[in-house]
Amino acid sequence: MRIPRGELRRSRVVDDAAAVLRAVLDEELTGYVVFEPQDALLLGETTSGVVTFEDGIPVLAYDTEREVGGRDGLEGFAVTGPTRAAVHAVDTAALADAHEVEAFRIPPGDPARVLAGDERLAEQTVDAAPAARRDEGRDQSAVEAFLADADAIEEIRSEAREEARARASEWGLDDVLADDARDSAAIEPGTDSR
């Protein structure tokens, strides 16, 4: 894939890709960010990828080591831990050709979700995206894949259970918690608890 060389704005190691994505969204960057997860480097692997942006909204992703684009490409450089992020600015017109590679395009919220696990930022990004792009995340196969991952779903649920319990005490609603929720033991998902 060819992305025209841009003007380097800044390059630094960050703990969380979300910070970079948020900054890029705020400044409405048109250009690209090269991500280089640092932990992978330590392991002697080179992992790097690039996400391009139009007015702060992610357009496409490409794993430059494996040479894979799109959502799969994005997952290739989604490595937890510190990552070097090099932010480059490019003219919109210069990116137009690259942005036509349909197979490498990603829904606007995906980088925040995949690289940073930040659902809220993903949502804010989608909200800020032009109408034509807002529906791109509505990919039925993505929904099916999400629902097929029982472990990930159980994690969402148990996190929510814990949060619910913690907040109940905060709000003085402890005594209306269902008995099994009051116990610290894990609750069977989906049980009829009344």
Add this chain to the structure above:
Amino acid sequence: MVEAFAVASGKGGTGKTTSTLALGMALAEDYDVTVIDADTGMANLLFHAGLDDADVTLHDLLVDERDAAVSDAVYERFGMSVVPCGTSLAAFEAADPGRLRDVVAELAADADVLLLDSPAALGSKSAVLPVVLADRIVVVLQPTVPSLSDGLKVQEYAHSYGTDTAGVVFNRVRPDENVDKIAEQAGRYFGGQTLASVPESDAVRAARREGKPLLAHAPEDPAADAFREAAARLDVRDGDGRDVAERFKSAVVPERI
């Protein structure tokens, strides 16, 4: 008999208010239905029900000094009893969420079905109260990952308070989407049943502009059919009105922000 349902979603804009009024109208064919705008921080049911200029609203019932009678905030509309909520931020801040329990309990005395239009949030006591107070929740989802994920969260909150899931409504389903597979998969995690798959429809938006529930504005629309189907699938249970009142005794504790 009364059963209280919270119509909830976690994510904003999935169609809770639309669904609350549509289910309410459909259920009103067979039951005495009272619909309450329990989204006290971002009330908008009044706009959907042509009650923009309602004098007394739920807010008035939740403020201590005001001695409005509950019945003053009840409006007979479209075959249902509708309790709108005002939109003033000042009134919301003055409102004591704990009083919602008493209001709901009083309304429960005269109804078969209570529908609580619930907020798209879980971050405050007033936001979770509808789910705490209800017997069961109806989860309104869009067939997207964020919506499903937030729906799961609401359900966990509800279950923590002993509130079960009556079922799931998939809303705003596009013509090219087939939710059967998604509904089947989601059924493994959500309680109750898939109540309906409601298509994306211009009639829904037009109804909102008219200030009428969908079933009043466009009863023949496929979306209206889907909501009637959902209502028919809801097996309303005989509850005891006092249950609602006895639940969550600690709600009198004022909320600290």
